[in-house]
Amino acid sequence: MSGWGDTPPDLDRPGFGTPPASADAPRTTTRISVRVNGTQRHAEVEPRTLLSDFLRHDLGLTGTKVGCETGSCGACTVQLDGEPARACLTFAIQVHEADITTIEGLPHGPLHAAFHEHHALQCGFCTAGMLMTLDAFLKTNPEPTEDEVKHALSGNLCRCTGYAPIVKAVLER
Amino acid sequence: MKPAPFEYVVAGSWDEAVAALDGDSRVLAGGQSLVPLMNQRLVRPRRLVDISGIPGLIERRRGALRIGATVRQAALERSTLIAGGWPLLRQAVRHVGHPATRARGTIGGSVVHADPRAELICALIALDARFTLSSGRAVHGPLQLGPGELLTAIEVPRLQPFAKSAFVAYARTSGSFADAAVAVVLEPDRAADAVLGAGRAGEAEAAVRAGASATDAAALAADLVDGDHHRALVAELTRRALVEAGHA
Amino acid sequence: MTWEELIAEPRRRDEHGVLVVLEEVDHDTRTAVFRRAGESFTVRADKVTSPSDFKPAPEFALEVKVLTGEIVDEDAERSPAGSGRARVVAAGVAAAGLALLAARRRR
Numbered sequence: 001m002s003g004w005g006d007t008p009p010d011l012d013r014p015g016f017g018t019p020p021a022s023a024d025a026p027r028t029t030t031r032i033s034v035r036v037n038g039t040q041r042h043a044e045v046e047p048r049t050l051l052s053d054f055l056r057h058d059l060g061l062t063g064t065k066v067g068c069e070t071g072s073c074g075a076c077t078v079q080l081d082g083e084p085a086r087a088c089l090t091f092a093i094q095v096h097e098a099d100i101t102t103i104e105g106l107p108h109g110p111l112h113a114a115f116h117e118h119h120a121l122q123c124g125f126c127t128a129g130m131l132m133t134l135d136a137f138l139k140t141n142p143e144p145t146e147d148e149v150k151h152a153l154s155g156n157l158c159r160c161t162g163y164a165p166i167v168k169a170v171l172e173r
Numbered sequence: 174m175k176p177a178p179f180e181y182v183v184a185g186s187w188d189e190a191v192a193a194l195d196g197d198s199r200v201l202a203g204g205q206s207l208v209p210l211m212n213q214r215l216v217r218p219r220r221l222v223d224i225s226g227i228p229g230l231i232e233r234r235r236g237a238l239r240i241g242a243t244v245r246q247a248a249l250e251r252s253t254l255i256a257g258g259w260p261l262l263r264q265a266v267r268h269v270g271h272p273a274t275r276a277r278g279t280i281g282g283s284v285v286h287a288d289p290r291a292e293l294i295c296a297l298i299a300l301d302a303r304f305t306l307s308s309g310r311a312v313h314g315p316l317q318l319g320p321g322e323l324l325t326a327i328e329v330p331r332l333q334p335f336a337k338s339a340f341v342a343y344a345r346t347s348g349s350f351a352d353a354a355v356a357v358v359l360e361p362d363r364a365a366d367a368v369l370g371a372g373r374a375g376e377a378e379a380a381v382r383a384g385a386s387a388t389d390a391a392a393l394a395a396d397l398v399d400g401d402h403h404r405a406l407v408a409e410l411t412r413r414a415l416v417e418a419g420h421a
Numbered sequence: 422m423t424w425e426e427l428i429a430e431p432r433r434r435d436e437h438g439v440l441v442v443l444e445e446v447d448h449d450t451r452t453a454v455f456r457r458a459g460e461s462f463t464v465r466a467d468k469v470t471s472p473s474d475f476k477p478a479p480e481f482a483l484e485v486k487v488l489t490g491e492i493v494d495e496d497a498e499r500s501p502a503g504s505g506r507a508r509v510v511a512a513g514v515a516a517a518g519l520a521l522l523a524a525r526r527r528r
């Protein structure tokens with residue numbers, strides 16, 4: 001039981017807001033093998049398991065945060081085969097044999113230090129997504145302009161900092 | 174929050190994908206529109222057919238462009254081929270979502286999902302794109318898929334020398350769907366003006382060819398949409414797009 | 422490696438398990454763009470070597486099809502600092518083709 005109490009068992013019942021699951025909905029699991037931060041991991045997943053849940057619940061990598069699960073906030077951004085991707089919009093079953101980097105696997109570098117120095121985080125909830133997005137962006141744009149940084153971060157919401165310190169940290173890293 | 178249970182099928186080719194589809198299944202390409210709907214359980218397919226592994230290329234052959242349906246939006250955005258030959262597409266795709274969603278989202282997915290406010294379709298229509306379907310059919314103009322039909326590629330003709338184009342959009346925040354957008358392509362003997370969600374503005378195009386001013390042509394384009402605010406937006410965006418494409 | 426071989430495999434994992442995706446093929450200029458680990462690199466197959474460059478021997482008839490691979494740093498103007506890296510990555514993937522090429526040339 002979580003601190004919020006058990007989930008009502010009848011969340012799927014007709015009239016509860018969503019249509020009922022079709023009776024023959026299959027519930028099988030599939031074995032996947034994926035390289036996460038350089039380590040090969042194997043697990044059984046249901047097709048519907050989101051990559052974000054897989055990372056956090058199955059692998060215990062809770063550095064990846066989950067904010068909205070609709071692709072709006074960017075907190076769950078990881079790198080999938082080197083490209084930034086929303087973990088909440090990817091199914092774990094899709095990343096079979098892929099190579100994933102999460103915030104835990106991102107080597108500490110000047111960007112981390114600049115975030116620290118410029119107070120580019122307060123609660124830190126957005127930070128993992130920010131860093132994963134920026135790392136991919138800076139690989140191909142090592143000397144971005146302020147506008148380019150803002151454009152690159154347009155998909156990452158931060159409710160604390162007001163963004164200015166984040167942009168500054170990127171420019172002055 | 175997670176989607177309702179479903180069965181997951183990987184398709185390695187278009188034929189496999191078509192064979193795996195039935196009435197209660199959905200195609201998963203980049204998933205950047207479908208998965209949010211599934212996460213909110215607004216969509217509950219019994220089976221997902223994943224086509225994202227089917228290779229898709231950006232190709233130029235004898236001057237004409239062919240974009241595979243599974244090409245990621247980010248690939249279109251960074252393509253030097255596109256930037257050189259069809260800059261309109263690059264401008265439009267930069268308005269689609271965010272860097273991380275463009276890294277996964279596909280061109281075909283955006284076209285077929287067909288949100289009336291999808292910027293890419295607007296640009297493709299202005300470029301006279303042709304849509305190639307799995308059934309062998311090719312569609313020119315508004316795309317309607319029949320049952321069991323999939324979009325496999327998009328073909329864009331070569332632009333004439335000295336062609337100019339512009340894409341102008343208005344959105345409240347970067348990455349959200351645009352409130353209004355206009356794509357303009359001006360060639361020596363052709364003018365194309367597509368308005369987001371409303372298709373080609375034939376009258377405005379004729380006016381441009383006849384030498385009307387950008388402001389007058391823009392007023393005609395605004396007739397395609399309803400509402401004072403929306404009309405004002407379309408008129409101003411069309412004017413700006415025409416000016417940016419070199420038409421005073 | 423011929424142009425056709427170069428573009429025959431659009432998606433593969435290299436020996437390190439890193440995904441290499443063929444993104445762009447320009448048949449008109451014979452240029453291909455690959456994507457690997459978040460970076461793009463361009464491989465250009467120049468037009469068939471001009472006949473004036475060598476005396477065509479009978480066994481060379483087939484060799485004319487062999488293309489000269491040239492690695493183009495397409496990101497140069499955008500990211501001067503990343504150019505060295507792009508070159509290394511490009512070299513890695515094009516290596517097979519170039520090695521084949523060199524071997525054939527030496528013969």
Ligand code: FES
Nearest residue numbers: 067068069074088
């Ligand atoms: S949790 Fe994935 S984008 Fe918000």
Ligand code: FES
Nearest residue numbers: 122124158159160
């Ligand atoms: S630091 Fe709190 S959301 Fe960004």
